[in-house]
Amino acid sequence: MFQAVIFDMDGLLGDSEPIWQEVAIDIFKTVDVPLTVEICQEATGLGTAEFVKYIHTRYPWRHKSCDQIGEEILALAHERIGAAAHEMPGATELIRFFHSLNIPLAVASASPMNIIESVLERLNLRSYFTLWHSALLEARNKPYPDVYWGAARLLGVDPAACLAFEDSGNGLKSAVAAGMLTVTVPAAYEYNDPKFDIATLKIPSLLHFDQNIFDTLLKKLA
Template structure:
């Protein structure tokens, strides 16, 4: 049986990746870093501090510290996501599907808790989740397994009996390293990327998740 289902959030449940990318472009422009969407996409799934370090290693800047840049990104992203973010296709239906099975649900996200809560409120999904957990509360962010292991521990669930949904390569590494079965839901631009081959199942959108896929996953837990 499945003891718990854990969902990433950005890019999986909520269409926030374009917002994060534009926020990053706007904030890095203040220190004259010529950031591009393509560079942002390369780092999808990293926490903010790791993302800022990733950019600094490629294009070091002066005038603001990495901490200042990270704080500006988080503050601006919180405002824009809370007001503008929309659900990903199939996200509410997939969440409700598992809730109808009486399986405990959790969020395991690289975003801070205030952004997680703002998204769940905006999408009206908070009542379906038993808990939401941020990797910022753990020693290490994705791609390390800490956030998934921490969420499973808080749920009282065996990680090996958990199912995780992820849209990014770094997030998928995190869930696989935690020993969970995984459903990868990559963005269209990287759907064929072999980094998603480690997933138990790969689908192009949560709209494709159905009873047949659920039955296939159940077989793997026996």
């Protein structure tokens, strides 16, 4: 049996990715950077600081520091996500499935702890999770494995005996590098991108996860 199941959050449990994109576009307007949804999608899965640096390499701006832009994005995202995020299809059912098996559940996210907690509260999922962990508490953010290693360490489990769920390419790299079996649930616009081929399994929605898939993954664990 798996010792733990660890979930990404943005774009996987909650539909917060579009909100992050809207916030980033609004904040970057203040420094005249013509950010688009497509540019945001290129950096899906990065932490806020890494995302801001990525945009700065493409559109150097003046008058505000990268740190200031990042702080403004986080503040506005916390406000909007806490008020507007909705559950991704199948999220609650899947979490209840694993919870019924008494498998410890955790979140490993690039978002800060206050936003993780806001989303779990809004989606009424907090009580199912043993813990949640932010990559901002580790030395490196995704795509490095630190946040998944950190979650496993806090749970007291072996990363190789964990199952991780991710929706982004950068997040998937993080979980694979941590040595976990992985299920990736890419967005429709990039579902066929080969960057997701490193996953143990790829599905179009959490709704597609069923007992047969779980049994197949258990065999791979053995």
